[in-house]
Amino acid sequence: MNNLTRLEFEPRTRFNNDNTKSDAINHFIALAGRCATDFRTQDISTLKVSIGHFIDATQEVLTHTPGASLLLLNVRDKKQSYLTNLIIKTVLIANVLAHQGNYSLVTKQKLVTTTLLIIYTMSPYFLKIKADHSLFTQYKSIFKNAAKITFKQVKNEYIDEPDILRILSQIANINEFKNKNQVCQTIVILSLNSAIYTCPFT
DSSP states (O other): OGGGGGOSOOOSSOOOSHHHHHHHHHHHHHHHHHHHHHHHHTOTTTHHHHHHHHHHHHHHHHHHOHHHHHGGGTOOOTTSOHHHHHHHHHHHHHHHHHHHTTOOHHHHHHHHHHHHHHHHHHHHHHHHHHHOGGGHHHHHHHHHTHHHHHHHHHTTTTTTOHHHHHHHHHHTTOSTTTTSSHHHHHHHHHHHHHHHHHSOOO
16 A cells, blocks of 8 residues: 555645654544534534545645554544544545545545545434444434435535535436446445444444
């Protein structure tokens, strides 16, 4: 995975020593926590800004500290909430898959945003099941329709992001061109399922 250092990103800051690399990772984790707070409270007013800042920080750490940041795929930070850990794992997995597919930076960011929006919409259910595992069966139909629910919930906020809404609608099977962008759809679905598997809510 060392070739992740070739991600197409022009950093605002160059990280030249271990302290600044550590600061970058801590900043990345902190912004994941900020997203988790917005997801937990379902605060859509700050959602776009939080996700945007977190995606910028993700590219920063993957560009300059790829080895250290990808270690987060294999561990769960006990100091962070369940939701923060899930967000971190999902975003890293999505970036790795999109990178292997040779997608541009802009497309990677859209795929990652799509995965985060689904987590945002499903977070209340994840957290309820985390507290009471018996609720899982009750929410199965909601998870099955996660993309459709997400599309309806965020379409006004993301009206200026047609590519993101298109991917969501294709996954939700409410787009007549659902057979297009199959790889993009797979990256989103696989990223979410893999992250949930490694960071289960039941």
